[in-house]
Amino acid sequence: MQSFVVNVISFLFAIILCEHLARSERRCRCLSHDKSCWPHSSVWQAFNESINGQLVSVQPSAAPCNSNPLNVEACTTARQQWRNAVWRSDQPGAMQNHNWENSSCSVFYNSTSCHQGSVPILAVNAILPEHVEATIRFVDKYNLRLVVKATGHDFFGRSTAVGSLLLWLHHMKNRTLIPKWSSCRGETFENVIRVDAGVQWGEVYRWLAAYNLIAIGGASATVGATGGFLQGGGHSPLSPWKGLAADQVLQFEVVLADGRRQIVNFCENPDLFWALRGGGGGTFAVVLSAILRTYPTPSIVGSYQAVFPPTNNRYADFLHHFVRSLPALADMGWAGYFYLTAKTFTLAFLSPNGNYSTAYQSMHQLFRNFSDLNFTEPYVFELPTFLDFFSALMEATNENGDNYVMGSRLLPEAIIRHQPQQVADAFLRIIDSEQGFLVGHLTAGGKVSDITQNNSVNPLWRTALLHMLSAQFWPDETPIEDQVKLAKRVTQNVEILQTVSGGEQSGAYLNEADPNEVDWQQKFFGTREHYTRLKTIKDRVDPNGLFVCNKCVGSDDWTEDLNCPNPKQSIANKHKLFLPLVLIAKFLLSYFKIDV
The missing domain is CATH 3.30.43.10 (Uridine Diphospho-n-acetylenolpyruvylglucosamine Reductase, domain 2)
Incomplete structure (x- = not known):
């Protein structure tokens, strides 16, 4: 009897081991210049x-x-x-x-x-x-x-x-407005939209405007509605009003790494649903379409300012005042963007369903002691829909083709409220050169701070008020060594931001971060535990690492070029596999009271 049981245990042990090894077989990828393996x-x-x-x-x-x-x-x-x-x-x-x-x-x-x-x-x-x-x-x-x-x-x-x-996926352009939609949990939502992988936010905004609706999307018209933007969290000029883009997802349709098409929601593949809403694009599956919430389009009160301070000291005075004012402006419903260089300050803010008189007073309060900064009255305006604001102030700047790298940090609301001087000083250090450039995103706070959202968005978004971004640009003919220097400058600027964003425990927006970020697992995903949960889901749905990208969940299993398994990580994975198998064997042998 003992011999029979031992054989059964050994057989089961072998099955588990072989199945795992078969599922986790990873080899160097075949590339187009390798004629020995590239398909004929x-x-x-x-x-x-x-x-x-x-x-x-x-x-x-x-x-x-x-x-x-x-x-x-x-x-x-x-x-x-x-x-x-x-x-x-x-x-x-x-x-x-x-x-x-x-x-x-x-x-x-x-x-x-x-x-x-x-x-x-x-x-x-x-x-x-x-x-x-x-x-x-x-x-x-x-x-x-x-x-x-x-x-x-x-x-x-x-x-x-x-x-x-x-x-x-650019030409997958189907989109559908669903007047009433019931979730798998029995909830009913009005006017949800199903958008395919190639639909872009400018297309969504114009399409929904005919129905007086809006979705929480990107600031650029050409950003994809369901790709890396959405799957990485997706901050929006409307985020403080209704939350991040990832917070709006009700369901996905995806193709998994084994080629199967699946519905992913709170009931079907719930772990994958959690991961796809914030864990990063190009990582878990190919998203074919997403079902998203919409809202009646808000009217917009907006403000645009371009400021040219006469001296560095006046610029510093204004910037300290501006940072001190940010929490109050956010409390009033303002959101949007500001841009800092060594000589200029530009602001483009909006307040969904805002009150014009209140908005005007807040901007007057912001600028009233700085009439020498080349303007006399704050420019505040009213527009009937978000699309009007988007078309007037945001779409016109939708230009690309530059060479640049960037880095970012999420700045906690508590630090901005209680340490505004240090925050403003950090901004001034970064822009204290002809090439210094900072973009401030007042796209956190408000509904973004709703910590009840059950998705994989970096938890540090829920306590942030600002997403700050430093960037460096260069023309095509710039030598590689100079490009490297510019990339290092970005990293140095991010380190300055880190001093006022929580130190080593600070975080970044994973879609707009430093490509050279070292501790990216913590910075992009909030905590090691958060990353570990995402990695566990990744290993289950994509055991062979078919979906791999730079500093995405699971990319640490691969070499720097992402083409071959990382030898060190492969050894670690084998150790992780061996221990549970040994424990299973010990349990079974103990259960049957077998001495071996």
Whole structure:
């Protein structure tokens, strides 16, 4: 009997071990320049036929101006449209920030070193869920490196990679208004929307305006409505009014790493639902569509100011006053953005459903002792809808094509209320140079501080008032060593922000953070425990790491280029596996009172 039981235990032990090893088999990805493993042209042809001919060749956005012979017409178009974010989102090889293409191509000068860079050579222009499913199965079968992109609004280069296959979701444009929708928990919601992966926020705002509705979306018209923005949390100029974008999600439809299509909500795949609402895009699954809440569009009271302080001392006086005033302004319902350089201060604020008289008085109070800053009356205006505000003040600045890197910190409300002098001093240190640049996002506080939201958004958003961002820009011809220096300056500026945002326990918005962030697991996800929960879900739904991106959940299992398993992490995972198996064996042997 004992021998029989021992054999059964051994058999079960072997099954568990083999199943785990089979599920966690990870190899270096096959890249397009590796002819020994890259699929043959006949394989690609058959795959293309299976997806209705949606396979397309891809090139960097500036490549037409560096071809031999020169493609004059295409180059002229690229030069004319270079900073047009809509044009950039329509190019499968374009990133909104040119540096992430990493190709040395330029529309400003002819480059003899122009190459493919980080841009994949092939993309699946997916327009149906079946195209996504087929692509996932194909990538898994041939062990390819996969990247997923909708619009290219990506400050980490997460949606492009050398030698990869691009799953391009830009043309998945279906959107539906559902007058009444019942959740799996029996809740009824009015006027929810279902939007596909390629829908952009400008499209959403204009579509909903016809119904006098609004959704909580991005400040840029070309940001995707369901991609990294939403899955990373998604701050909005309307967030203090109704919460982060991730707080509005009622359901997803996704394709998992095994190619299966699934509904994800509070009842079906609830852990994955939690992870997808804040845990980062390109990590857990391909989101095909999302169901989001909407609200009756608010009227808007807005204010715009451009200030040119006459002296550094007056600038410092004003900035200290401004930071001291921020909590009161937030309490009154103001939200929006402010921009700081060494010589200028610009403010674009809005108050949803605000009172004009009250708003005017608050702005008068803010600027009344600073009439020497080149203005006499605060500019306050009323608009009937959010779309009017968006079109007037935000969409007009929707330009991209620059090279730049950024870093950020979430500043706690308590620190701004109780230590405003130190906060203002930190801002002044950062902008104390010709290249110093800071963007302040008054997009926290209010409803964002609702800690009852059961999603994976960085918990530090719930105690923040400001999201502060430092950035550095450079022209195409800038040498690599100078680009490295600029990136280091961003890191140094983030360290200054960290001194007034909670020190080592401070956090960042994972979509707009420093690509060189060291302790990113804590900074992007709030706590190690929070990250561990996300990692556990990631390992379950994507055991082979099909979805991998720069400083995303699970990327620490891979080498720096994200193409090969990290040897150190693989050893650690084996140790984690061995211990529970030993404990299971000991329990079973003890239960049957077997001595071995």
